[in-house]
Amino acid sequence: MDQPRVAGVGLTHFGAHPDRTGRDLFAEAAASAVEDAGVPREDVEALLYGNFIGEVTESQGHQGPLMAEAAGLRVPATRYESACASAGVAVREAVKRLRSGESDVLLVGGAERMHNVGTRGATAGLAMAADDLYEVRAGVTFPGAYALMARAYFERFGGTREDLAHVAVKNHANALENEYAQFRREVTVEEALEAPIIAEPLGLFDACPITDGAAALVLVSGSYAGEHDLDAPVAITGSGQGGDSLALQDRADVARAPATADAAEEAYAEAGIRASDVGFAEVHDCFTIAEVLAIEELGFYEAGEGVGAARDGETTREGDLPVNLSGGLKAKGHPVGATGASQVVEATRLLRGDHPNSDAVPEGAVGLTHNAGGTVASAVVHVLEAVE
């Protein structure tokens, strides 16, 4: 079985780009990735592209062919959509194709544009990741859904708003030097706690922002990398996906996120590692409580034990297991359909040593990315390792 490599990575600045179309954003990220890979454009065999709600924000479906053309390619192109995990499933499908020998060179990525429809439009659009009939029409928005999960967690395991504030503080600190990040400003625990409540117990600093942006990757088979003597020192050694009911009401336990555990189990088995082998992780912190659930379901912490990790310095850049060195969705930003690819970009940069926070990654560390859709009805996990 072939071991796929990350040959090239590309990102736009994450933030507000109300004057730039999705295709404009993706074209920039794709061009960067192709240039970084040093692969002839004509070798790219297909585009696997993630986008969540282009129909709503740009009246644009069928973005696969549109984005292939924006990337200067005339190749088969498919859009993958699993809400906030859209690019994660695209990366996973690419890994499958490269491993099986079906393909040698693939462009993978995603883009999302949301500022152009305003906060109200973006909130309505994001709600489409939840169950329209049984959640949204009952008044549940995404901050509300994660607030329900946080309440259930606090009731069962304990934990405080201050614990969650430490997650935000950590991720903002990590984003300070990240040139692609939407927010490059420190926040304090006091500032986070004093911010307006958006859905009890979550305040403004518990939520990621609305973000426009794009991310792209050139993924190649190990055999192609070898034959073409590519500088592609990062391999994707494991990939897993988990699923759960879309609506919270259909879950056995609102304080857990088992789709993440399923995805991790599969990815670890493929990579031949255990959770304790992971050296750093980019996890899906759309809300601070989501990071807590993620690091537990990924097996880094027992259930109920992850809520103090940031507070105790265990997941900070100085800790034993740095989480979201990029700044995470919280501070780097969350252009929904791009996020899963962006996490792989960041983990690659961290492993290659060309990320501003690479010094927090020990030699030989195993990296992990975790991308979740909705209230973790979808989850995708990838394991990345530096190879010779």
Place this chain on the structure above:
Amino acid sequence: MDQPRVAGVGLTHFGAHPDRTGRDLFAEAAASAVEDAGVPREDVEALLYGNFIGEVTESQGHQGPLMAEAAGLRVPATRYESACASAGVAVREAVKRLRSGESDVLLVGGAERMHNVGTRGATAGLAMAADDLYEVRAGVTFPGAYALMARAYFERFGGTREDLAHVAVKNHANALENEYAQFRREVTVEEALEAPIIAEPLGLFDACPITDGAAALVLVSGSYAGEHDLDAPVAITGSGQGGDSLALQDRADVARAPATADAAEEAYAEAGIRASDVGFAEVHDCFTIAEVLAIEELGFYEAGEGVGAARDGETTREGDLPVNLSGGLKAKGHPVGATGASQVVEATRLLRGDHPNSDAVPEGAVGLTHNAGGTVASAVVHVLEAVE
């Protein structure tokens, strides 16, 4: 390399179901497919699901997990979207996973609901398969786009509205006995020619209808079928995908559809066949001119020679190469995100001998399905064969 089999098929009635949700429709098709397959539900490893514009028609993205639950499954679930080829790309991805040994049992399908948003809403939604900035805002709807292609074809190669009318007459005749079809009434050439013009030279009978419906398939690896002694006599022996620019303006030639030729070339090579080996085909006749372009690009006819095929009886049920024995999108209907899977359902039934038109399929015939997105910016081709 494993040879994937179609183990089970399921369809809803195609037509107007304004009172049924997408999940309700897909649940029915999925239950039929699982029952037809005789596979334990717990063996199903993932759902690969096609949908085009659920965000617009049902305010519902992230339909993968929703539809998995509707099918009674808690498995990784991904939505694929390539406009009208959404389920086609889902089928193709499933074939890749089964061939490579990544999976043994997959549920694949799609659903679309459009009547609930009315003709205006459906037309606006369908336009999202074209380039919003450079086509739709210039006033191009889908009938308009295909009318441009028909005009270009007529100018270059000749052909008449009457030639196209024969395509509609043929497909309506084929649907007469199909219990799932939206239209089960004969039309005559005269009736088609006298119908209102919707975009010169296309009249009402040159266009497929707006359709609600769902389709599902249980696809299994050949090894699983063997080990479990399944009655799964149809194999998918070839799969191909092609891409083109989204907008017509960026094409070298508006009278051609090269993405179909690319998809066919790949599928034929995999199956080890030539175009002349194909015995019957389900092709993407969203408009009558689309069927003409399809049978040419698939290699059944030279460019400019396909327009008279239906008129001359070559593609009727009595002809040498029956096309759209199901009734096609034209008469059976076109629930957009379901169509690609529905074509594989119909080809399977035709090969198994349990389709009302199976008697038009000679013993040992090779079947083909062709699913196109937008103005053939995406195209997917599958080859199906009866095996021992």
